[in-house]
């Protein structure tokens with residue numbers, strides 16, 4: 229298995245396919261270990277949504293294997309998917325609810341935990357108003373659970389200060405889609421990777437973050453031109469025909485510049501624009517501010533290359549632009565998303581096979597919370613403040629209109645600020661771990677210390693759970709049932725294979741039972757509900773007629789077709805692979821997409837004398853988020869046991885460090901010690917990269933409280949830092965680098981650096 233995974237981490241798509249084919253591996257299972265049954269399910273890690281089977285023996289999950297009939301992954305899984313069953317038996321699992329007594333968390337009954345939290349919520353609500361309760365959830369629950377939680381928070385507890393960690397990764401895509409196309413909703417499909425003639429990957433290191441998508445590119449018979457736009461020559465850049473190493477956070481200027489060239493050269497699709505778009509005049513005028521030479525100066529990409537990229541995208545029969553956190557996690561993330569959409573609208577590269585602006589979601593069910601969860605909109609993408617939509621929703625679910633929130637409450641970062649101000653007194657954190665994942669950790673810790681009550685609902689004793697006053701112990705993937713919707717709008721079944729440990733309960737059961745502790749709430753919002761299927765049936769009725777229409781789906785259909793893409797209704801009985809085709813109009817008031825004039829803004833925290841290096845953070849294929857799920861999986865930790873810092877040879881020379889040495893990093897907000905060095909030309913001089921997963925080297929101690937004003941998404945990707953080496957005296961700071969724009973396309977080693985002799989010092 230180790231060899232299989234190592235091969236996969238290489239750059240040869242063919243090798244990876246061979247390596248991860250499940251048949252040879254599972255053909256070797258001895259009879260004694262063979263599962264008694266295989267349970268159909270979907271991977272619970274990333275937004276790719278791979279189909280798989282969970283092997284169960286004697287009531288325990290013992291294997292995971294890919295579903296070879298599944299269109300998403302065709303039997304293949306990445307290292308996390310292959311070892312997913314091991315997560316279930318982690319020694320870090322929470323077996324029972326816990327209540328803090330005399331400063332110590334102690335196991336409790338469910339009644340004690342629910343009573344304590346409900347009585348505190350009631351008294352805080354009575355004294356300070358219901359909005360003094362805040363809720364932070366996740367992209368990891370099942371859709372049925374998101375819908376159930378949203379109702380409890382907004383209609384039961386009556387607080388709209390409800391958001392999720394999806395705001396830390398996808399909020400800019402959500403708001404960008406809304407402001408350009410009238411609704412959230414990824415426009416394309418994975419099959420578009422198989423149809424496109426040009427594939428642009430911008431801020432999307434799919435090799436680490438969505439590795440299975442490479443298989444769809446490999447199946448493309450058109451030999452597509454692959455353009456990778458990224459300041460870092462990531463593993464994904466190794467597969468590019470054209471690698472575009474732009475300067476950090478200049479992506480919006482780049483897309484404005486490409487749109488300028490398209491109009492200057494007459495490469496726009498006039499017929500498409502006339503029929504489908506508004507705003508061309510204003511955009512044309514605005515783009516005069518982005519002439520090619522100016523854009524070349526901003527981005528570091530030469531004028532000739534800009535023309536070549538614009539030509540390829542505009543004139544190819546079908547162009548796909550896929551993006552992820554590199555675009556979204558930005559102080560101008562929303563507008564960068566809209567700038568990408570502008571380019572696709574101008575060139576008519578949307579709504580056809582292979583032609584789409586396409587966001588790739590981070591988590592297995594980030595889509596579920598966007599659609600059902602009351603976070604960024606009312607269920608079914610109904611806008612807050614739209615009276616007709618609110619009244620329609622109230623009537624479908626038979627609740628009084630007055631209890632439907634009329635506006636969105638605080639976003640994630642605003643919830644933390646409201647805690648700082650003493651406005652929010654109680655926080656309920658569900659299946660997320662802000663004490664590793666949120667920016668500016670010192671500030672966050674101080675804010676959380678001000679709470680009167682911190683409730684954490686999780687399957688694992690996370691860093692955040694350790695601070696809780698009360699813990700609700702939850703089941704995890706494989707222990708509960710429902711659906712996940714992946715990046716391409718495909719809703720698929722995740723079935724229960726085993727029971728939760730101890731007296732832990734599924735999140736769905738926790739929400740239902742907890743609601744009984746508030747007078748009249750369960751009867752009002754969950755009348756006669758007993759199982760997730762009840763939530764799904766109501767969700768189907770709520771989504772009927774909306775863009776995200778699930779009304780034609782059933783659990784049985786999902787299992788027989790390997791998931792169904794919404795919209796699914798009478799018109800599209802088996803779903804639709806893409807949006808904004810001639811049959812699916814834009815959801816704006818006039819039915820036309822909006823071309824928007826958007827401004828590029830220079831870095832909010834640029835490098836300076838004291839902090840002359842730009843830190844970029846991100847993920848690695850072997851670990852998941854804050855490692856609550858992966859920190860005990862041997863194979864993953866053998867491959868990536870700790871954080872590392874990628875540093876350019878020129879900077880390494882100044883610091884007198886080589887690969888395997890250790891460095892410290894500091895920013896105006898804190899310092900992180902003892903990070904192992906990897907000297908590499910994959911990062912430009914003046915930039916470094918560190919993965920964010922590790923609480924042992926908590927890189928979010930350094931990241932700033934800078935957010936996109938429209939989406940609330942943090943700007944994780946550019947932090948001004950200083951590097952410290954034991955060989956260079958502390959008082960001496962590195963000089964501000966000369967940003968040369970030079971970056972090498974060198975081959976990246978198979979795995980992250982593994983310093984065997986130091987592992988015991990740094991393992992969690």
Ligand code: SF4
Pocket residue numbers: 271272273274275276277278301304305306307308309310437438439440
């Ligand atoms: Fe799971 Fe994503 Fe890996 Fe597929 S690519 S197995 S969905 S983590």
